[in-house]
Amino acid sequence: MLGPKLHCGGAIITDTHILTAGHCITFGVHYRDLTVYVGMHDRLDTSYVTMHVENGIKHPHFTSNAVRDINDIAVLTLDKSLKFSEKVRPICLPDESMDFRNLQLTVAGWGKTRQGALTSSRYLLETKVEIVDSDKCKKSAIYRDNLVSDTMMCAYSLGKDACQGDSGGPLFSTHRRSYNKKWYQVGIVSWGIDCAMPDYPECGKPADTVVSLRIVGGRRAEPHSFPWTVAILKNDRMHCGGAMITNKHVLSAGHCFKWDNFKVMEVLIGLDNMDDLKNVEKRNISNVVIHEAFTSTAVRDENDIAIATLNVPVQFSDTIVPICLPEPGEDFTNRVGTIVGWGRVGVEKSSSKVLLKASLRILSDPDCMNSQLAQHLKPTMMCAFSKGKDGCQGDSGGPLLVFQPEGKYVQAGVVSWGIGCADPRYPGVYTKVSNYIDWIAQHSADGIRCN
Incomplete structure (x- = not known):
């Protein structure tokens, strides 16, 4: 959980370790901001155990772009040991000899039950999927162009999928061929295109390995990373x-x-x-x-x-590629936003020749009102700021982006107005897109x- 909101799933692998996705502790989310709920089925039932995270380690070769994540795996270390019980048990990890092709797999979580849903499920849900042949997955619709690497696997069943909020959760099977009736974690829910879309299989990482503008203080964006x-x-x-x-x-x-x-x-x-x-x-x-x-x-x-x-x-x-839009009324308070563009790199300076990007913290409405801009602000506006970084003249109209746990950007804001460039007294002001869906x-x- 990230505050009161469902952030990602995960699986217990030892009494002090949780296996999850690397992107769950990236893009402005620090592992210390997370709370782990263990032994939970009904989110309204308080009999679960709450644990804090002492450490979080992503794979050293984790990388991400606007579409997918590579080596998307992480291990969280809890601040104290779990006590195993009927409700709290570790999952087994497979060895290299195990073949899960043509077996029915299970994906479980509390994520959104359909594309566009505003809330996550109250109860732990599960659905059955099957592994898709690697070559077939690579050739399917949006997963062409080398989006799927050898450290990924695809699983799919028409109308069934892991949706937003299940990122980092386990893809698992009993491995019937061994007849030992143990559950093995085969993959980690990583990324996909929307929820249960035909010909768009959900991808998870194999468990043994693993997608600046009015810009002051910006850095060079990878070419076409914000298409x-x-x-x-x-x-x-x-x-x-x-x-x-x-x-x-x-x-x-x-x-x-x-x-x-x-x-x-x-x-x-x-x-x-x-x-x-x-x-x-x-x-x-x-x-x-x-x-x-x-x-x-x-x-x-x-x-x-x-x-x-x-x-x-x-x-x-x-x-x-078109940008995704947020849900109506969606709130991005305290999220890290990204602004991109070719605007001026400082007051009275010329525009950039290359696309730049910068990361900013989206402020809460009260924090925004506490700035010297308060008398000019309206509920349809949002503020974002980071010391020495800002969107400057020329990036007006450009997008303020937020990277979502399901592995895609949404446009949270439109660069609107501000006073000066990167002035700590005056955060940049953006039109709140979720108010205009x-x-x-x-x-x-x-x-x-x-x-």
Whole structure:
């Protein structure tokens, strides 16, 4: 658990160790922030044992990108030993000779019971899946292009899957061939595309091994690691950022279009380096919808959100992928956000030639109100800050991203306004995307989204 929220699953392997996924203690989540609930079935039944984590070790070769995690395995050490009982037991680990192909496996957890669900299950749930042949998995829909490595395995059954919140949980089997009736952990729930989608198997790691912008203080982003990010140019100069949400719609800020003619703007999609436009898709804008309640003062913009429609749709590819949107009302307080873009690298400095990224802490509403911006803030806004890091002029309209435990980014905010660049008195202000999900859906309904 991360605070009161279900964060990840795991499995007991000794009286002091939990096996889970590496991404569960990454992206701003420290192992000391976690609480382990042991012997739990009903989340409302308080008879479970609560343990704290003394240490957490990820695989040394753990890496991640916008889609998948590699070597996604970690071991948590508890602060005290467990007492084994009928409700608390360790799972067995397999040896290299065991073959689990063509056997029915079980995945268990309290994760969301369907794609788009807002809450996790009250009770521990289980479902049966089967291992998918490695070659078949690598050739299936979104898992092409070498997304699935040799340290991964895929398991699937139509309509059945591990969904958000089950990350890190066990994939296990009795291994009937040995007839010893012991449960063996075969894999760790790692990543997948949505929940129980046809031809999108869920991937788990084999248990024996293991996917900066208004940018001050930013660092170079790995090329095309944020493939939804677009640059909006005006007169061949960086004007605003944005994010692809469908094959023809860009989510950006209202102020990017309120006082400027969108017909003279150009959108660069699949871009990394401004000096290398080979294979970059260029589009004009055929229409812009600014939120009807958009207002602006000398300091701040309210309801600062807009959707730009491209004159010609794009084809999704390795370098062009739409961003996922959050659930309506979803809260990202105290999460680590990432901002990306080609904006100015400091006050009165020029725009960056390459895509930059920076990590920021998303502040709670009270913390935001305690800043010197308080009199200008509205509930539809959110604040984020990290010392020496900020989105600066030119990244307006760009995305504030949060990496979710299920292994994908969602857009939590739209870069809106701020005072100066990386000024500790004034955190950056972002439009809260989760407040506008219905509005976004209404004005992008004719676009194609990924599952």
